[in-house]
Amino acid sequence: MTITTILSELGEFDLIAGSAGGLWLAPDQAIAATGWALKPEGFCRGDICVPVPATQAETFVAAGKVNLAAFWDHMDMPTAHSDDGDVWVLGEGADNRAATLRSLDAPDFTLSDLAGVAHSLSDYRGKKVLLATWASWCGCRQDLGLWQELYEELKEQNFTVIAVAMDSRVDAARPWIEAAKPSYPALIDWDHRVSDLYNMVNVPQAVWIDEGGRIVRPTENAGAYESFRSLDMKTMTIPEDKMTIAANAKATYVNAIRDWVRLGSDSDHAYSAGQANAHTAVPTSDIAQAHCHFRLGQFLLRQDREVEGRRHLAEASRLHPTSWNIWRQAADVNEIGLAAGPDFWARVNALGNDYYYPPVDMAEMPA
Numbered sequence: 001m002t003i004t005t006i007l008s009e010l011g012e013f014d015l016i017a018g019s020a021g022g023l024w025l026a027p028d029q030a031i032a033a034t035g036w037a038l039k040p041e042g043f044c045r046g047d048i049c050v051p052v053p054a055t056q057a058e059t060f061v062a063a064g065k066v067n068l069a070a071f072w073d074h075m076d077m078p079t080a081h082s083d084d085g086d087v088w089v090l091g092e093g094a095d096n097r098a099a100t101l102r103s104l105d106a107p108d109f110t111l112s113d114l115a116g117v118a119h120s121l122s123d124y125r126g127k128k129v130l131l132a133t134w135a136s137w138c139g140c141r142q143d144l145g146l147w148q149e150l151y152e153e154l155k156e157q158n159f160t161v162i163a164v165a166m167d168s169r170v171d172a173a174r175p176w177i178e179a180a181k182p183s184y185p186a187l188i189d190w191d192h193r194v195s196d197l198y199n200m201v202n203v204p205q206a207v208w209i210d211e212g213g214r215i216v217r218p219t220e221n222a223g224a225y226e227s228f229r230s231l232d233m234k235t236m237t238i239p240e241d242k243m244t245i246a247a248n249a250k251a252t253y254v255n256a257i258r259d260w261v262r263l264g265s266d267s268d269h270a271y272s273a274g275q276a277n278a279h280t281a282v283p284t285s286d287i288a289q290a291h292c293h294f295r296l297g298q299f300l301l302r303q304d305r306e307v308e309g310r311r312h313l314a315e316a317s318r319l320h321p322t323s324w325n326i327w328r329q330a331a332d333v334n335e336i337g338l339a340a341g342p343d344f345w346a347r348v349n350a351l352g353n354d355y356y357y358p359p360v361d362m363a364e365m366p367a
Helices: 027-034 054-060 068-074 094-103 139-157 174-180 193-198 240-266 273-278 285-302 306-319 324-330 342-350
Strands: 002-008 011-017 037-039 042-045 048-050 065-067 079-081 087-090 110-113 118-120 128-134 159-165 186-188 205-209 215-221
Touching (some): 002 027, 011 027, 027 037, 054 065, 068 079, 087 285, 110 186, 128 139, 128 193, 285 306, 285 324
Antiparallel strands (some): 042 048, 110 118
């Protein structure tokens, strides 16, 4: 039995565990790390109980221990572990993620700001929330100032912005946050937990959440237009007409937010439940597995286990090839901090006629 780090939906836990043939924990430790309790009727969490298959009982329970790895596999939920088995990620299954997103109840999360103060989405229940993502490695780092202007304009109308940086590079987000001086919560998501919860694949993306914690508009491009694909590599300039389209697209999106804050569900930009569900993209099992590998890879990198950590990041990208968040987070950055080297441009060019930023389904937005 050794000390094993378990990363679950409930947090990070250092527990005494056995790794022979799985992940063996004392029942009370299993409850602490996952919320699943062994009872006579099986593994139970809340009102849900999953019977232990009688013919495989010793695979799940033996010598007073429970095998969480076997149970996770039985439930078709993703796991990932380090080479030595001293770190395990117990992820949420794609079906559960999909069910939560389709319910339109905004998944809660807790992240910290630069000062280390923790903020939960649920802390802002009773306000309209624009959940907006960005990253230091993306040109959308400039959005922070725009969201500050919008927040100052609308904060007296029961509205807030929560900006989440998809950034695991030490202090990379700091100068951009400090320059923007946001008075709304600006949080750091080292492990891309929000991407996992909301099935996000790029930055900037946004989710509109009403006062009751319900999703009004699910994950979508936050008004960005891919004018950068018109960049002249010799002059390093973008044609003026493309820049105008990009500026108009962002202005249209911001005006739509204003309209929603003012009119609520009567806004033309507020989806009905049916429309919101129709616009909700849900993860596959490969995507759920990819997020496990990403979280493990990031943890290992923070432990200076560089080779092993990068191998898990590469596996995450292989499993979820459409996630620019995963790929660009692991990519090298250039002299101005953008993950926009030759490999990035090769991937962008390989898109052909496919979108880097899928158009927002909104009147007057460019296609």
